[in-house]
Amino acid sequence: MSTPTLLLAARRQRRAAAPRTLKAWYQNRALVAGIIIVGALVLVAVLAPVLAPYDPVEQDLLNTLADPSAAHLLGTDKYGRDVLSRLIWGAQVDLRIGFLAVLIPFVIGTVVGAVAGYFGGWFDTILMRIVDVFFAFPFYVMVIVLVFIFGSGEFSIYIAIAAVSWVSYAKIVRGEVLVAKQQDYVVAARLGGLSHGRVLVRHIGPNVLSQAIIYAMSDIVMDIMAIVTLGYLGLGIAPPTAEWGSMINDGQEFITTQWQQATIPGLVVVVASLGLSLLGDGLSDVLNPERRK
């Protein structure tokens, strides 16, 4: 093959990373279901000020622990706050933090993993040892300790999650780059005289990024679990802000009389995770058709 043909091959391969056809997207049932569920939840979160019938933090001490009724569809909690309104506003807090928390580790992990995989050498060796060390700390243990160190609150949650989960992205992207850099299109691009940086960003990048994006979907689920768990333990978003985990914690006290208080926020978490998992499964089918099992 002459050099121009090789370059053409390289270009074609780069395009191939884009979705084949739109049809493949909407014919994928998991993907469609995931988009609908996640879309609906995001809509609820965005429209919380309109949808929520009451102020989520307003107390009504004369009407505490009310059973579900027409005025309060899901009843009220121990401070007389409307449970439905807290659930709706909670979507805003939990989803926002869940989505935002993914971004920092995604970027850091992808860059570090790509550089390590592409250039190899001592940087790669050291990185893999660091990855081994980080993997020794269970996710929750590390997040809880870091939130303790930096103090509770949204900012600490971002730092803690970033510190723990960049490792997974680095490991995934490094593995993908190790495979990709052996491929003909990369060799062709290098022979064509393109710089390492350009090959890494324009040629390898688009082809390895899909794995990181697919992982990000399950990572958002993990992050939402972490936020909810921290909230439950009393280490997350400070009260009285509505947050699903702290709502479950509030409800556990009254589980014998008001079972729905602890149950329903958990169900909402299950629905949100289900939507994100379906979205991730669907994306992995569409982005990696050759890997489908």
Added chain:
Amino acid sequence: MLHRLRFIPARLIQSIPVAFGVTLIVFFMAHLLPGNAALALLGQRATAESVAALTTQLGLDRPLPEQYLIFLAQLFQGNLGTSLTYQVPVSDLLVQAVPVTLALLLYALILSLFISIPLAALAAFRPGGSRDLGVRGFTLVGQGMPQFWVGIMLLLIFAVRFRLFPVGGYGTTQLDHLYFLFLPALTLAISMSPTIIRSLRSSMINVLESEYVGTAKSKGSYGISLFRGHVLRNAAIPTVSVIGVNLGFLVGGSLVIERVFALPGLGSLMINSIFSRDFPTVQGVTLFVALFVVVIGILTDVVYTMLDPRVDMSKAVRA
């Protein structure tokens, strides 16, 4: 059999840098505390003397490398410092809490196999069938359930509604422990099983398509005996490493679950210490848990080798 375990010494040596890395991270945690660590830890209890005393106790007045060497030297003597709350060695607290958490983990692992193996088999025997779809639905939903919430739901059903199990605590006798730990262990098993089922299901499908299963079938083997004799052991091999990796996750989950069921294990110790700002204890639990995960990694490799005669770990270790 034994000669295949020759890789163990090399594998142990390979884990040493990781173990040192773990101690380094745990050591630096104290230095991540904003401002003066001693002041931050004492909070409202702080007086000039108590800050000075704690600074000396934590060794914060020495240069960093020296602090780390002291930390390591003490660690090798089993000294993890003194709990600020209980004024006893942290190692004493660990000795009390570790058996509870270990029992919970082992119990959960056994229960999760009881859940996963039948469900994976049910799904794998006819992929794409209605049972398969049902099992896959369970794994999808199961992955999305917060562990502590599963615990609360089990409490709601089995302890509050039907009064079959206690709402919390650990009991006093061995038999008590089995009974008291059942719901917490089941909680962990439920949250662990989706991952195991997914892995077992896909490896069972591979095994069922293999020629040796075809041969066994043509010789008249079917049902349970086919499954036990030919499918399970071969399908279990990849799953062992999946379980090994996820045990770390299980350890983290068990800490949270102990909170739900008021079990006096590592998790309760850690969370209580966090609320009382007892940093040496938090550090001790974190260190123990991380080193425990490193050990699990080694054990996973051992089990893997024992199950699969084709695996030669001595090569993997040398590489």
